[in-house]
């Protein structure tokens with residue numbers, strides 16, 4: 524056997540930053556980033572320019588991403604977590620301030636509040652949308668008088684109930700920072716996420732609806748928030764007239780590279796097509812899985828879901844995942860442990876809450892492959908595997 528016949532497998536990225544080795548030819552994968560020659564050409568131009576770190580490519584990416592979201596300003600960051608951290612600093616979160624967020628999310632949603640010196644407080648989710656339940660947010664606000672802001676998470680590609688949450692925020696004078704890391708292009712009542720609060724944060728991790736490898740973005744209509752965030756991600760530099768070694772505040776190096784921005788500009792051009800394809804796959808699953816005893820994703824009236832994940836819900840979750848695995852279909856569980864039960868939250872006193880909807884979701888959700896590179900054959904294989912599980 525020659526080397527070329529040796530099946531060595533490939534390293535694949537899982538949803539949140541770990542790498543697993545997967546044997547080659549594995550059937551249907553849960554994520555498969557699509558990077559075309561357009562990205563390659565833009566990266567080559569940046570390499571040839573010699574300007575690899577911050578620079579005009581990053582400014583151009585910020586400008587086009589803000590325009591896409593319908594926001595006035597955007598600040599690029601090194602990833603979604605640093606976007607959230609910088610946005611929370613920029614809206615004025617102070618040490619010890621309490622912020623309500625979702626317990627059913629990637630841990631970074633709550634970690635960012637802690638990194639900014641705040642205390643995450645969890646309200647329960649709606650069992651159909653998996654996003655923050657405004658009624659439970661009201662319950663928490665009735666029990667505490669130290670809440671200064673909300674971090675709703677647009678989970679799986681579906682925006683949270685922003686009309687209700689914004690009205691609660693207005694009544695209680697709270698800031699709103701959208702965690703839009705999974706929802707590039709999602710819409711509520713004609714408006715894209717990204718300009719529905721004081722700031723919004725996006726991730727460009729490879730499994731997301733668009734990628735830059737690692738990367739993030741803050742969008743906002745508020746100049747003061749954009750200026751503070753731009754300074755915070757760049758060593759607290761004076762973003763006004765001060766020289767580049769004038770540091771007006773404490774800051775980090777949370778900048779995006781020009782190489783990543785070049786990929787981002789090419790990906791942003793293709794985001795509408797990516798999201799359209801995700802929605803076509805989702806419509807096919809909705810139709811084909813309709814008669815089966817599982818809960819399929821909901822798309823409330825006025826919302827446009829962009830299906831970062833196509834997540835079903837069933838009490839037979841683990842058995843269904845095993846059947847799909849037998850058919851070489853990858854699945855994902857996002858998230859098996861709600862944030863308030865994570866070991867890193869044992870010492871966070873506000874994590875001791877009972878949040879039944881989040882806990883039930885953690886035991887029952889399963890995400891099926893819905894990425895734009897799925898072929899019609901792939902998605903038929905997925906459906907047949909799910910049907911096989913429930914019919915045998």
Ligand SMILES: Cc1ncc(COP(=O)(O)O)c(C=O)c1O
Nearest residue numbers: 602603604629631632704726728
């Ligand atoms: C809901 C949510 N928030 C925050 C993040 C953090 O983004 P990143 O992995 O780019 O730091 C992610 C990404 O994985 C996410 O899914």
